[in-house]
Amino acid sequence: MSEGEGRPEISLRLLEIFDAIMRCGTTVEAAQQLGISQPAISNGIRQLESQTGVTLFERLHRRLQPTEEAVALHEDIKPVFALVRGFAARARDMRQGMSGRLRIIATPPLGHTVAPLAMRRFLKNRDGVSVAYDVRRLEHVIEAVQSGHADLGLALGIDRHPMVNVETLARTHMVAVLPDAASSEDSSVDARFLGSSDFIGLEIESRLGQMVRAAFERDGVRYQPRVEVRYCATAAVLVTAGIGTAVIDPFTAAFQGAPGMTVRSFLPPIEIAAVMITRKGVPRSRLLHAFISEMKTALSDFQAGGARVIAAP
Incomplete structure (x- = not known):
């Protein structure tokens, strides 16, 4: 030995x-x-x-x-x-949720509007925290969360999915956006009014695009967009340019609002949910809980600012 x-x-x-x-x-x-x-x-x-x-x-x-x-x-x-x-x-x-890295992916309606406001408050006084942030289409958001490449997904127009957890943060309604020249004095417009002029439709393969088309059909109006776009933000830009009218989410309408565009309620109402998407079977970190809390606050502030958002129960 x-x-x-x-x-x-x-x-x-x-x-x-x-x-x-x-x-x-x-x-x-x-x-x-x-x-x-x-x-x-x-x-x-x-x-x-x-x-x-x-x-x-x-x-x-x-x-x-x-x-x-x-x-x-x-x-x-x-x-x-x-x-x-x-x-x-x-x-x-x-x-204490003051250190670590959070990976967030969102679809454009939330990713380019409310989520950045939540992130700004989330990062304040958290010098030890970093965020990987991306904005993609819905199918990419779901895939990233399911595969574990993202801790949290944010999206509109999805209520459930068999491969991931979907939790509603807030409920709201789509709105009509019109060039000032085509603006109506009424507080709301319907599919017949929008269908009587050039209309900018959302990509029909998208969930929001399908919802808009269904609303037109419920009102007995032929759905025939003069221009079809992928994103609500693109539709807002074209409306501002005077190309036509559109139906988009209220977040994009509020943040993309510019001279030349009027926002009105749309009938028949199209309810959509602002949701968070998480991976099944994975516990949430304190960091994730903290960001979710800030996201709920941002949505609440958006509502308080006059947007048509209904807080989820």
């Missing part, structure tokens, strides 16, 4: 006691810092000296004087305990 073989391994706790005494200078202060008794500190040092076979302290007038060997050994373990203290601090920040 080689020399030293069979000796008990030195525990991290004994090294922690050694480090505390070297930094504090007395067993009393070391005991207070570690939250243990003074006899436990003294016993730990005796055990460490026994295991190492090295005298670490000279006992002079009820004080412990580090030996040269103790000073040299402490230099070796300083980086270890710096890492331990850093680990503890980072864990505490994570526990």
Whole structure:
């Protein structure tokens, strides 16, 4: 058997006691810092000296004087305990939602409007937090959350999905947007009014596009867009240019609002849900809970500002 073989391994706790005494200078202060008794500190040092076979302290007038060997050994373990203290601090920040990385993906109606407002407040006073943020189409949002490439998805016009969790944050209604020249004095317009002039439709393969088409059909109006676009924001830009009317989500209408465009309620009403999408079977971190809270607040503020948003129960 080689020399030293069979000796008990030195525990991290004994090294922690050694480090505390070297930094504090007395067993009393070391005991207070570690939250243990003074006899436990003294016993730990005796055990460490026994295991190492090295005298670490000279006992002079009820004080412990580090030996040269103790000073040299402490230099070796300083980086270890710096890492331990850093680990503890980072864990505490994570526990309090003040550190970490969050991956968020959203469809344009929320990703370019309300979500950035929530993110601004979320990041304030969280210097240790970073965010990976992307804005994509709905199918990409669902795929990213399902595969674990995103922690949270934000979208409109989806109530459920078999592969992910879908939770409603707020409910609202689509609105009509019209060039000022085609504006109606009424507070609301219907499909017949919009269908009587050039209409800008949403991509029919999209969920919102299908909802708009169904609303036209319910009103007995032929759905025949002069221009078809993929995104609500694009429709708003074309309306502002005077190309035609459109039915889009209220978030885009509010944030894309510009001179030349009028917003009206649309009949028959098209209710849509603002939802968050999360991965099944994965618990939510404190960081994620914190962002969700800010997102709910942002939606509530949007509602308070006069937008037609109904807070989810």
